[in-house]
Amino acid sequence: MFWLKTELWTAEVVYTGFGTPMLHGALAVQGGTVVGQGSLEELKARFPQAEVIHKGKALFPPPxxxxxxxxxxxxxxxxxxxxxxxxxxxxxxxxxxxxxxxxxxxxxxxxxxxxxxxxxxxxxxxxxxxxxxxxxxxxxxxxxxxxxxxxxxxxxxxxxxxxxxxxxxxxxxxxxxxxxxxxxxxxxxxxxxxxxxxxxxxxxxxxxxxxxxxxxxxxxxxxxxxxxxxxxxxxxxxxxxxxxxxxxxxxxxxxxxxxxxxxxxxxxxxxxxxxxxxxxxxxxxxxxxxxxxxxxxxxxxxxxxxxxxxxxxxxxxxxxxxxxxxxxxxxxxxxxxxxxxxxxxxxxxLGLPTPRLTRGTPISLVHSLL
Ligand SMILES: [Zn+2]
CATH class of the missing domain: 3.20.20.140 (Metal-dependent hydrolases)
Known part of the structure; x- marks a missing residue:
């Protein structure tokens, strides 16, 4: 059985493109893909083995x-x-x-x-x-x-x-x-x-x-x-x-x-x-x-x-x-x-929809502010 390592990416503000930007939020990432989003506490409970990685000031979709x-x-x-x-x-x-x-x-x-x-x-x-x-x-x-x-x-x-x-x-x-x-x-x-x-x-x-x-x-x-x-x-x-x-x-x-x-x-x-x-x-x-x-x-x-x-x-x-x-x-x-x-x-x-960071989003679309 092959397990992909899970990482929890967190930052001062995490915004998935829907809802409100979160303080103490996080994205769960496996391989090159987002597999979950929510509060850091919630994701820690879902992925207890995951390593928490701090990504600076903010994580968000393409600006x-x-x-x-x-x-x-x-x-x-x-x-x-x-x-x-x-x-x-x-x-x-x-x-x-x-x-x-x-x-x-x-x-x-x-x-x-x-x-x-x-x-x-x-x-x-x-x-x-x-x-x-x-x-x-x-x-x-x-x-x-x-x-x-x-x-x-x-x-x-x-x-x-x-x-x-x-x-x-x-x-x-x-x-x-x-x-x-x-x-x-x-x-x-x-x-x-x-x-x-x-x-x-x-x-x-x-x-x-x-x-x-x-x-x-x-x-x-x-x-x-x-x-x-x-x-x-x-x-x-x-x-x-x-x-x-x-x-x-x-x-x-x-x-x-x-x-x-x-x-x-x-x-x-x-x-x-x-x-x-x-x-x-x-x-x-x-x-x-x-x-x-x-x-x-x-x-x-x-x-x-x-x-x-x-x-x-x-x-x-x-x-x-x-x-x-x-x-x-x-x-x-x-x-x-x-x-x-x-x-x-x-x-x-610009009258365009905001891209979302959600299950299945490639990490190339996750942007950060360091
Ligand atoms: Zn101008």
Missing amino acids: VNAHTHLDLSLHPLYQGPFSGFIPHVVAHREKRELRAAQRGLEELVQSGVGAFADIVFQDEVMEFLLQESPLPGIAFYEVFAPDPQDAEEMFQKVRAKVEAWRKREGRVRIGLSPHAPYSVSPPLLQKLAHYAHTQGLPLMVHAAESREEVAFLRTGEGPLAGVYRRFSRTPWKAPGLTPVRYLQTLGVLGPDTVLVHGVHVDEEEVRMVADSGSKVVLCPRSNGNLQVGEAPLGLYARHGVELALGTDSRASSPDLDVKNEALSLWGKAEPRLLVRALTRGGYRA
């Missing part, structure tokens, strides 16, 4: 990188005030190309993610992701058009492209990304949001990232005023609202809307996000490099907002490994919340 810009993978890393970031991206614009996206996708695959959401700026990168991505996810076509005079023409152009790409959806689906409340004119934001909601297209918008963004929307002042003038002939009329309230009035929020960053929000805005069913992707390391502050995780959690994690691009983050985002917050937030954001929150933001 999700819910916000990348793969085509910025050849950009140098920017660290400095937020208002310098767009000029930095523009200054190195020749590096924003297909080769960068290919490099980024390789890095993403190597990091072990189960799915991803990317912001796509160029047609050839969209073609590449639709044809070549081995990972499921959403490619959000980015719209950057602050001048209201361009709204109608831009909308027609974007719609034609999106309609053509949608016919070729497979593993990768198409979404729309109006870049941010300060870089897409109000009429265009409204048109894009209405179009997305009626066509069932997911939306991803950078929002409430920096104090500069808040100042520009509320009063029209601050360093973003200068950046805006570089890209628009029409003077800016500040709506006099904070970012999430502004997006709410333009009809951007909704169950298929994902806000990225969400650093500068008050409690009423968090409630608006929760009530609308919008999800929020946090990018803590990028926020650190751009000196914008920290998102209020506890506040989001209290109001039941689904949170996900993303690395953002190589231009504001040192790598594309989303596990490092969770690590950067470890000890600052409830650990089960971070593990959920790393997995289930990400899959929900």
